[in-house]
Amino acid sequence: IxxxxxxxxxxxxxxxxxxxxxxxxxxxxxxxxxxxxxxxxxxxxxxxxxxxxxxxxxxxxxxxxxxxxxxxxxxxxxxxxxxxxxxxxxxxxxxxxxxxxxxxxxxxxxxxxxxxxxxxxxxxxxxxxxxxxxxxxxxxxxxxxxxxxxxxxxxxxxxxxxxxxxxxxxxxxxTVGDTTGSGNTAAVVDVSSNTAFTFSKNISFDTFATNLNTIEEFAVGQNDDVYVYGQPQNQGAKQFLKFNSTTEKFEEVSLSFNQNLQNIDVASDGTIWTTQNGSVYQLSSTGSVRRTYSVTSGSIGSLSIGADGTVYVVISQKLYQLKPGTNAFTKFSNDDVSKVAIGRAGDVWIADSNNNVQQFTGTKFENRPRGQSVSAEDVGAGTDGSIYITSWSGSQYVLKKWNATNNSFDTVKNTNANKVDVVSDGRPWIANTSSSTDVKRAED
Known part of the structure; x- marks a missing residue:
């Protein structure tokens, strides 16, 4: 290397x-x-x-x-x-x-x-x-x-x-040739050095208009497609939009589902998962109901799908999971949870009931950074291992990336966001719905 x-x-x-x-x-x-x-x-x-x-x-x-x-x-x-x-x-x-x-x-x-x-x-x-x-x-x-x-x-x-x-x-x-090479570069660190790599550079973003009046839901699906849901500017029926990577525009997807969408995510097969009235719905890409899952009573606050197809949902601040091939959601842990995001190889990240960011170690949830309390408005996880959060800084929302080397969340300096999700190559998609309904994508 x-x-x-x-x-x-x-x-x-x-x-x-x-x-x-x-x-x-x-x-x-x-x-x-x-x-x-x-x-x-x-x-x-x-x-x-x-x-x-x-x-x-x-x-x-x-x-x-x-x-x-x-x-x-x-x-x-x-x-x-x-x-x-x-x-x-x-x-x-x-x-x-x-x-x-x-x-x-x-x-x-x-x-x-x-x-x-x-x-x-x-x-x-x-x-x-x-x-x-x-x-x-x-x-x-x-x-x-x-x-x-x-x-x-x-x-x-x-x-x-x-x-x-x-x-x-x-x-x-x-021997001929050299080890200069071409293409991507990356940090080279040593575990004994606590400050060898610091994520401090600005990220350039492309901006895309949704033409919505409000954004209520925002998600990157397991197929890397990007979706938003919200109220249009004409105050008509709420719209479900999908980003067209060819035209680079958000386009409406007509759904036959006659209820509002909450806590959306999209599986690798294109099925849409959403919650409403104490149930979890699996919809086809056109909105027809494939299956309805009745879950334990209580308010549903967050939903995320892992790369292996496991569906995670937060019900009354407890985390449940539906593993592929099973028919019922089972409790994942007794910890208090408000949001969930699933990263690489089933890496589970949450915001707890106090909105503090935590990672599942295999036996328990642990604050990240360990021993500290970092509050998150939203958590986004990529299947490449990238973890981003949005956080209130006291005057505005900021975007932060988890730096495993320094065991810290490092602020992305040149943007503001209160919603974030991450595609499989590690690039974040963000929105700052407190001031705009535009959606931004990190450049290559």
């Missing part, structure tokens, strides 16, 4: 860029699996044709790969985790470097600058002494022997191993 975040592989005689791929850290498993992590903590794996990286479940800023292809990561809070499934398995160990040997041995340099090895119980890490030296990073060679770089910049080997190096200089001298 270059300093610009571009990814290259060596073919034996030249450097070849993996077009469109950007990352911050990279690792290769004993089975040949190549995994990268980007500055937001998203993981991607090289496909068999070695032409692109595909997103995989899991999260972390630093990555290592076991011989079975399973990624291990270090999160932004420095906790070690194993990402065999979603959510990842979290270990009670903080670290700033991680490596896995071809024999499967897992080594870390802890947040206390200690070299540690995963015990045979696969639950705890034991200290490996490095007398006279303070480890900074670790790699693992054949037979599980660690090598470390110390804080005094010395490379320390626990054991040398045989390797024919006669052709190395020939390969290096004959």
């Amino acid at each position: 270059s300093t610009l975040g571009r990814v290259f592989r060596h073919t034996g005689n030249q450097w070849k860029q993996i077009t469109g791929a950007t990352g911050s850290d990279i690792a290769i498993g004993g089975d040949g699996s190549v995994v990268i992590a980007d500055a937001s903590g998203t993981l991607s794996k090289l496909n068999d044709a070695m032409t692109r990286f595909d997103r995989i479940s899991g999260q972390g800023l630093l990555v290592a790969v076991a011989p079975d292809g399973i990624p291990w990561t270090i999160r932004s809070d420095q906790l070690v985790q194993r990402c065999a499934s979603s959510p990842c398995e979290i270990f009670a160990q903080k670290a700033k470097s991680i490596a896995i040997g071809p024999d499967g041995s897992v080594y870390v340099v802890s947040d206390k600058d200690l070299l540690m090895r995963l015990d045979t119980d696969t639950k705890t890490f034991d200290v490996v002494r490095t007398p006279g030296h303070t480890p900074q990073s670790v790699a693992v060679g054949p037979n599980g022997y660690p090598w470390v770089v110390a804080t005094d910049t010395l490379a320390l080997a626990s054991k040398f191993f045989e390797r024919d190096e006669l052709t190395d200089r020939i390969v290096a001298a004959s």
Whole structure:
């Protein structure tokens, strides 16, 4: 990975860029699996044709790969985790470097600058002494022997191993091409640096008129189409509008559904989900009722659909879910919730009953940033892992993006918004309905 975040592989005689791929850290498993992590903590794996990286479940800023292809990561809070499934398995160990040997041995340099090895119980890490030296990073060679770089910049080997190096200089001298590359760039960060990457640049937006008098509902569907619903300027019947990406205009979609739409979202198959009078409706793209779900009594406050088709809904400030292939909504948790948004690989973000932003850790909801209370008017989540919120600053609504590296929400300086949702490439769509009914899209 270059300093610009571009990814290259060596073919034996030249450097070849993996077009469109950007990352911050990279690792290769004993089975040949190549995994990268980007500055937001998203993981991607090289496909068999070695032409692109595909997103995989899991999260972390630093990555290592076991011989079975399973990624291990270090999160932004420095906790070690194993990402065999979603959510990842979290270990009670903080670290700033991680490596896995071809024999499967897992080594870390802890947040206390200690070299540690995963015990045979696969639950705890034991200290490996490095007398006279303070480890900074670790790699693992054949037979599980660690090598470390110390804080005094010395490379320390626990054991040398045989390797024919006669052709190395020939390969290096004959290699053509460079690692400048072209196209997208990305931040390259280190988990031990709390300020390596700060989201502070302005975002340019394109503006599109809806010609509505009010916007009541605003959503990006799982198919990346953008929808708004509200009162037209002539005060006639409320209109359901869809953005036409060819004409770049919002166009009315005629629906046969004869009730108002509330808490809308659109699934990947184009079906429209909405709530009304204590029920959740699944509508066809033309508004005919496909199915009505009766839910527990109470007011319905928010609805969001995950990439796997799971439908989440907030009823009387409790979160419920309808998993694909099931027929009833079941309670997700007993936490108080006002809004819900579903990101990459079922990553659940909410605003609680006090409008504080929280993320589900796999066992509980936790404030983001942890230990702080950040209030949100709206929460938008992209399937690429991007999280945006809108928040009242005291005088106006502002747009903020979650920065997993710095564990903070960073303000987008040049725009105002009270509604936000995110398309799959991470670009936010926003509206500031307190002052306008225009909708804005972040530029490429």
